[in-house]
Amino acid sequence: MTDERSIAGGVVHDLPADLAGALKNDPEALATWQDITPLARNEWICWIESARKRETRRKRIDWGRSSLRDGKRRPCCWPGCPHR
Numbered sequence: 533m534t535d536e537r538s539i540a541g542g543v544v545h546d547l548p549a550d551l552a553g554a555l556k557n558d559p560e561a562l563a564t565w566q567d568i569t570p571l572a573r574n575e576w577i578c579w580i581e582s583a584r585k586r587e588t589r590r591k592r593i594d595w596g597r598s599s600l601r602d603g604k605r606r607p608c609c610w611p612g613c614p615h616r
Contacts, residue, residue: 540566542574544615550589551580554597561600568605575606578613 539555539562541547555562565573576596583589596607 540570540573542577542613543570544613545574545577545581547573547577548581551577551593551596554593555600558597558601561597564600564603564605572605574613575610576600578615579607579610 539547539552555565565576580589580592580596583592599608
């Protein structure tokens with residue numbers, strides 16, 4: 533298995549532990565994650581971190597993991613990270 537420290541984060545955002553754990557446990561999603569650009573990873577992280585409720589964050593991580601597993605490279609319907 534991949535060590536969480538070796539899973540790359542984004543351009544502006546570091547990889548949060550809960551997302552790292554989800555990716556670590558899903559080799560297909562992790563493969564896409566490692567293949568996308570740092571800017572794309574940044575978009576995923578920012579989208580997940582923008583959730584206000586813990587339940588929403590958990591749903592976004594689950595949906596994101598599933599989408600990455602399917603080969604999607606960016607979160608759908610997200611205007612983009614305002615922090616870059």
